[in-house]
Amino acid sequence: MTDQASTGPDRPSGISGRMTQDVVAGLFLIAIAAFFLYHARGLPLGSLRAMGPGMLPTSIAWIMGAGGALLMVLSLISGGAVMTRPHVRGLFFVLGGIFLFGLTIRSLGLVVAGPAAMIFASFATEEVRPLEATIFAVVMTGFCILLFKYALGLPIPVVAFM
Amino acid sequence: MDIISNLALGFGVAFTVQNMFLCFIGCMIGTLVGVLPGVGPVATIAMLLPITFGLDPTGALIMLAGIYYGAQYGGSTTAILVNIPGEATSVVTTLDGHQMAKQGRAGVALGVSALGSFFAGCVATIFIAALGVPLTRLAQLFGPAEYFSLMVMGLVFSTVLARGSILKALLMVFLGLLLATVGTDLETGQERVTLGIQQLSDGIDFAPLAMGIFGFAEIISNLENPEARDVVRGKIGKLLPSWADIKQSTLPVLRGTFIGGLLGILPGNGAVLGPFASYALEKKIAKDPSRFGKGAIEGVAGPESANNAGAQTAFIPLLTLGIPPNAVMALMVGAMTIHGIIPGPQVMTKNPDLFWGMIASMWLGNAMLVIINLPLIGIWVKLLKVPYRLMFPAILIFCCIGIYSINNSVEDVYFTAFFALLGYVMIKLGFEPAPMLLGFVLGKLMEEKLRQALILSRGSFSTFVERPVSAGLLAVAAIMLIIALLPSINKKRDIAFQE
Structure with missing residues (x-):
């Protein structure tokens, strides 16, 4: 910092x-x-x-x-x-990503909440590459499901809508 | 010899297959977050708290401790190879460590830092073991007034150590204390400033607060100020230092261990001061101070040892007095409370397995870290080349899952987002978050002790200065504050932080 x-x-x-x-x-x-x-x-x-x-x-x-x-x-x-300008883009997309996660985790599960939060948050930087971000988000979500749900046994909803 | 039989008990606990495995996992994760800039041990431990629910308390604390000192090791790898501190405590290592790397001596810098840290870790382990018993006895003599004054001293110390204006750091302490008052009053059961939100009746949870400020707000701030990553290209070179290097580093390592270990005990996160103090000392007593900043091996060996020694002796106030000296230790308090252990002098007598097992595991962890760190450097270098645009969404999702899993609560996720916003505003306004967090952590205990002390003294504040130990602690706090506020020292302090 x-x-x-x-x-x-x-x-x-x-x-x-x-x-x-x-x-x-x-x-x-x-x-x-x-x-x-x-x-x-x-x-x-x-x-x-x-x-x-x-x-x-x-x-x-x-x-x-x-x-x-x-x-x-x-x-x-x-x-x-003197005050510097706030990084509105970063704030909006990072906080928005967290909110999306909160909104969807119970009702839809990690399968939706994970990619939704990650893809949305990716836009916090100008360097975002949408395709890369999407693929990465899907792969990471799969990894998280394996790690947290199956390897560590946390009671996190994975597919809640089915 | 009490120490030996105690340590033997500890090693018996630490060397079980399960605990060794947990220690290893903790060290691995710790090194990983230490290497990655922008993910600190605070956010990681907060994120991983839910995983430890299923473990026995000793195993859980061994793993969390592993993450903490693993991060100190990992932080120096980044400092040397990329010239940005992976952890706040490795700032000093960037000065000479990265220069050594540029001269093709990255391997030696990494080797000296790992071996120095290992030595410091060994000494600190013995130090904790030796000081544990007498300090615990001392703590049992402490009344509420002494506890209160000790915490005041810790908070003052944290403001002196913060970057920038002391007034602002002091105000952050008050903000932390203020946030700690939210929730049900312990004595009367009345709700205070809970705004009718049910989750707040138990007070603000530490994990969402810490994660919001140290996890998410940091991400936003990092996106705003992209760091130039100057990963050392080319060969790392041989890892083992030559005989001449070892000879040159021995005394700095010894001095660094001593300084760091001593400062680490101080409540108020004295551990962060260790590397700075050690670097300043080495530079002062060097025959040719101009070599510093251009790849002097002493400038890596001393601060790295100080860093690791301090990180470990920081456990002393927690284990003996029950006072967490920094945010990581505050999370340890959380982890202990979840398992029904109240940190404080009684831990050693009531849970000797846990106390000595954890101390022995620190030595074990340090040995593991040397083994993990040196051969795996290639992997860490590759990881450092992952661009931040991919890194931060991954950190975000890990944090979200972690914070949700602590209580299976969506509200906690929203709280974290709120504290992220608060944290970002604080960063923007030039406030250091560390003193705020410490104020928050100590707030509840301070209020309790203050009330008890004033009941005992029938409402007279003079009890704090009439009791000699309490008066001494407050005097130390006052002197530190005055010294730090003196214009000449203040200027030097600014320079020290800029270096």
């Missing part, structure tokens, strides 16, 4: 109008903290002597949110690496 922070061009934010990585990172943490604070609001805090269930989620969320704000402020003062 490469460190984008070190490769990104140093540019003060505000002037260029683009968000720095750390400003977005701070917002990300604040959002998660707010989410936890909202959902933990009804839990009793208790006291230090006898902590309630809400004590830790609430206090950790506050600390993290404050830290996120600090990160933002520091970045607004001193700039930092």
Whole structure:
């Protein structure tokens, strides 16, 4: 994994109008903290002597949110690496492949779920060769069935629709 | 001699046909994932957890441990031959190892790294055996306050070791702790932040979280930044180092083993620091430091030994204190709990077979790895030539099947996809996932110990500084954090990570 922070061009934010990585990172943490604070609001805090269930989620969320704000402020003062564009293609096809697997494994079995997930995910890269990907997916699925179902005896549905 | 009789017991367990076979399988799989960049031991162990359900606990842990240290061996093969680290801990090996390969000495580099690792593995095995008993006694003296402070120290250590900003790493620890609070509260039975999702009432499962972040998010990130693979062409050359090579490597191996073994014990994944420390030391004491980076054999021998020694002594906090020092060990906790074994000081007294059998299997596994690694290098080289466009769909399907099989649950597959997205966002925002994972792993135990300690002290935080051991641990944590934050050291740390 490469460190984008070190490769990104140093540019003060505000002037260029683009968000720095750390400003977005701070917002990300604040959002998660707010989410936890909202959902933990009804839990009793208790006291230090006898902590309630809400004590830790609430206090950790506050600390993290404050830290996120600090990160933002520091970045607004001193700039930092600019956000790079997300790899939408990779995200879409990889996550889509996993979802396809989840959707089909119970109802149709590995015979369908395996190739479906693999072929779909293959398109996550520009280098995809559809025919090669298809053949590879079918062969790998066969291998997985032999390995997981027969050699290791996992109760995974293979042909569920028949 | 207690150690000898204990080790004899262990070897008796490890040398059964079944356990030797499992150890071999574990080492093979481990080497495979170590060789392949982009598949780490965390994702692999998470993927293979369901396979171990049918085994007895000792066999299961022997196999999982084999995967873990097998991956350390395999990682160096990739580092030397392809100039990209197969595992995070083999980053340093790329520096001189690949240079040696370019000079036609790939075989010697691989040989020295395997033999150095084997030596380190042997020493580390004895080290664990010798330290096991006294550390377990010490652990029995630990109260909740000491446990809590020890975990604080581990978490601080993991932030100091993370790449990039310490503030961001620290915030990741808090994110991990926050995620760990999801689920039913242990004392009151109230549901916390479960959003009404039934699966979440037991808390977030570690396997989907680890697999999402270390398996899938890594794939997406790798697709975004394709690595130039510069597989060494031509001959690997002879594998056995010459007498001169051996003489040159002996002291670095000894020093590397010592440094790595010592750092490996520290909670907070000290093992990753070992190779860096060893490389820095070798470079510092070398007569001619300019040789480093141009194929100095000491730059391979030292860090590789440190790497392997640290990987093994990392078992010490898990086996004696029940605190996992890194994500792989956290999965080991999962594997033990599935079989009804609670990791901690009582493992050694209640399950001596498992404890000593696992330690003995490490020595056995190290011996196997030398045998697996050296003759099979040709196969690994061929595997490295498989393009990533075929590799990643295969990793994806293995992960999907693995995660589904843990609970036969489709929901787990969706959770994993969600954590993949979260992991990718984190990578994009420059957050290191490792401290988050460690925070998550220790979160539940820390909360429990914190509550216990505060009940005992009637709500006063001073208990953490009034008890000497606890105060000492916290002081170490504070000092490390301050040192790491000093501007001059901080700069050096950046350079060390860039190297």
